[in-house]
Amino acid sequence: MYRFIAAALLSIAFAAGAIAADAKPHRIAIQVDQNDPQVMNLALNNATNVIEYYRAKNEDVDIDIVTYGPGLHMLRSDTSPVQDRIKRLKDMVFPGKIQFSACNNTKQGMEKAEGHEIPIVPDATIVPSGVVHLMELQEQGWSYVRP
16 A cells, blocks of 8 residues: 555656656846837836746746847946846846846947947846847747847
């Protein structure tokens, strides 16, 4: 009798593990390409809502907020209207679960136009091209949102 119960429990555990292994990861790329505080805040609201939704379900989610063109101002430490929110959001999630990607093509163009180095917030990662980064994330199965 005990062997039967143990075998049944073991089968349930393996089935639960198989279901968890089959679950697709939750990954979302959010594009910001406008120098508009409303768009930046909407992107941060989207990220916060996604994090809270999956946290309530006890599931992980990876988020990458990708900025390029005028949207790079979101990650410029000298012009960002949302720096404090970026820091709070970064602190809210486990390391590596949210990334803020700054387009290097845009950064270099701004540096040339403005004649000085463009400072990027410390919580950002510089990627060679924001558009290519978004494309590659989508090719890897990431969901895409443009607020």
